[in-house]
Amino acid sequence: DTAVSQTPKYLVTQMGNDKSIKCEQNLGHDTMYWYKQDSKKFLKIMFSYNNKELIINETVPNRFSPKSPDKAHLNLHINSLELGDSAVYFCASSHVGRSTEAFFGQGTRLTVV
Amino acid sequence: TQLLEQSPQFLSIQEGENLTVYCNSSSVFSSLQWYRQEPGEGPVLLVTVVTGGEVKKLKRLTFQFGDARKDSSLHITAAQPGDTGLYLCAGGETSGSRLTFGEGTQLTVNP
Numbered sequence: 032d033t034a035v036s037q038t039p040k041y042l043v044t045q046m047g048n049d050k051s052i053k054c055e056q057n058l059g060h061d062t063m064y065w066y067k068q069d070s071k072k073f074l075k076i077m078f079s080y081n082n083k084e085l086i087i088n089e090t091v092p093n094r095f096s097p098k099s100p101d102k103a104h105l106n107l108h109i110n111s112l113e114l115g116d117s118a119v120y121f122c123a124s125s126h127v128g129r130s131t132e133a134f135f136g137q138g139t140r141l142t143v144v
Numbered sequence: 145t146q147l148l149e150q151s152p153q154f155l156s157i158q159e160g161e162n163l164t165v166y167c168n169s170s171s172v173f174s175s176l177q178w179y180r181q182e183p184g185e186g187p188v189l190l191v192t193v194v195t196g197g198e199v200k201k202l203k204r205l206t207f208q209f210g211d212a213r214k215d216s217s218l219h220i221t222a223a224q225p226g227d228t229g230l231y232l233c234a235g236g237e238t239s240g241s242r243l244t245f246g247e248g249t250q251l252t253v254n255p
Contacts, residue, residue, distance in 0.1 A: 135186030
């Protein structure tokens with residue numbers, strides 16, 4: 032049983048296109064995240080939703096728009112893709128508490144050509 | 145913004161050697177977690193420490209949280225090729241859901 036699943040795993044697209052990444056968790060967690068991992072493997076938080084409400088919105092271009100239709104789903108839509116958007120995007124979920132432990136999906140490797 | 149510095153960034157050792165990875169910050173965290181990431185996969189949680197001075201052991205891995213809850217270390221005894229991977233520390237903030245990740249330590253254990 033997959034705990035956090037995201038699709039697609041690989042995404043190759045041309046500059047200027049619009050694309051979406053989907054994420055679903057079956058852990059019953061109340062919080063979901065999008066992280067970006069660059070070529071140096073640094074994981075940077077982009078967004079966080081708690082019970083469908085946006086609670087963390089880092090300095091991310093507004094071409095990136097997250098949407099959480101319910102607690103178990105968090106999607107990421109990216110408009111007008113640029114070369115610099117190429118990275119691995121991870122979805123994660125957690126139950127917020129004293130120790131917020133994140134469970135990650137397998138990642139989506141986005142390549143913009 | 146809270147920052148976590150990990151050292152070393154890269155570590156290549158022979159099977160059977162011991163190693164320690166450090167995670168340091170000037171900020172206090174409510175918890176400190178260690179994750180391991182393998183190529184093509186997402187990070188997987190290894191351990192969480194929440195109390196200053198806490199030590200946890202997971203087989204050959206020993207994790208320690210600093211007394212002031214600002215730093216942590218991961219010690220691996222008798223490393224094996226299967227330990228190869230990217231080790232990430234992450235600090236949990238007292239105020240809520242944010243996790244701040246360190247830059248990671250890429251460990252390679254050669255047979």
